[in-house]
Amino acid sequence: MTGTAKIACRNLWKVFGEDPLGFLKSHDFKPAEEDFARAKAIGAVRDVSFDVMPGEILIIMGLSGSGKSTLIRAITRLNDPTAGQVLMDGHDLLKASPAELIELRRHKMGMVFQHFGLLPHRTVMSNVAFPLEVRGASREERDARARDMIRLVGLEGREDYFPRELSGGQQQRVGIARSLAVGPDIWFLDEPFSALDPLIRREMQNEFLRLQKMLRKTIVFITHDFDEAVRLGDRIGIMKDGRLVQLATPEDMVTRPADDYVREFTQNAPRDHIVTLAAIALKHLAPGDGAPLSGAMKLAEAAARVLASDRPIAVVGADGAPLGAVTREAMIAALYPEHRP
Structure with missing residues (x-):
């Protein structure tokens, strides 16, 4: 984790409602809770700033409705932010054209979500190779890369299986292999293991750590599970009501919680x-x-x-x-x- 930030978020807002940017400007970007209520607006992400360093695993967590998934969708522009900056290697992602965004997602970003999103009519091999097919890679190139990724996640021998023939953990491995097929610099994972049984979830956490040790990706990982956050993360950010309440190492968060909300999150942590x-x-x-x-x-x-x-x-x-x-x-x-x- 050295050098300048791989990702830098600056005063990021995502507001849902009528004329959200106008709403923020009319309140000098400092709306109170009653202002949101009067305007019938929802502040899903509120003035969030942080850096993610090269090779770091940054965990963003919070309860349901805290804004953590909206934040990752704003960073990746799956949902356009209302205001602020998202810098990737110094380039403002919010100024990127649709064509530039497509190229970034094809070449720079990998994404894994809670729901595996596999194509049911395609085999493991075809699912993993799909983003390379979209990119326009040759059949030979995408098959070779897909085989490498399938081997990497431990699914060798299941290339011709269909998703319905795989367990939940195996399906998630396919999703991980697919996201890695494009060779992304930055990896976004939104609660990728939360739908799995506890034993499989632990196995996938081990797999994730093994892959990160080899690949050294820059990672933003969303979870609601503090034990998972401690096990996987270099730093943890806790969100509440759209705001980033504290961003710290697991040790700092446990020994110096910013407030009672964070203290409650960490009270059962394996100190x-x-x-x-x-x-x-x-x-x-x-x-x-x-x-x-x-x-x-x-x-x-x-x-x-x-x-x-x-x-x-x-x-x-x-x-x-x-x-x-x-x-x-x-x-x-x-x-x-x-x-x-």
Whole structure:
């Protein structure tokens, strides 16, 4: 995740109603809730700004109706935003012509949605090759690429199956293979696993992480599941009523929630697998004897040693510099914040 932003959203709005842009201008782009009610307008995305860095998995989440799916559709211009900017590699997507948009979607963007959208009369091979067919690639080129993608997602041997002959997880793999066939720089996924059974969903999350390790795509991933967000995301953005309430790493969100809404989202998070020793190290404490612990260690990794010690244990950074010390009490407080006195 280095360099300039791959995607940059600036003051993005999507308002539904009569003359939405005029509505925003008449209120100086700062309408109150009662203004929306009077105008019978809906602020589905409200003044949202964020960056997505190259190779990053950015998770956008929220409850039903929070605006998360509308946001991804606005970024990709499946629904045109009312106002704001969407920059991809510095180019304003909102100024792109219809022809330019088609080219971007054919060559730069990959999209996967909750409902697989496979063509029922086409085989796995034909479904995966379809976007290349639309692009005008030769039969030889698209078949070779489709076979590579089918192999990548673990469906080799099922090239001639029809969607009805596949499980839900296999159908979603076909959708993923199809979205990757065009070799996109940027991958948009809107709740791709939410329709799957829990075990298959876990399997698809593993598959997703395996693919990302190999491909290093820039990804915007929509979900309503915080456990999924923590497992997959580099950073998480939480939306409420069309606004981006907080954008942070999973650790920052768990340890420093922006408000009660975020705190409620994170209350059942697996803190032992999210929070690091660096986040709870106490700088004023002198450590006892024994080897120091790495600040990058998750609480679960260090719990046995810390909880067994009645003295502070030194915590150091990647460069060996002291970060402070961690105690049994600090560990317990981090794991069970709701039981603090």
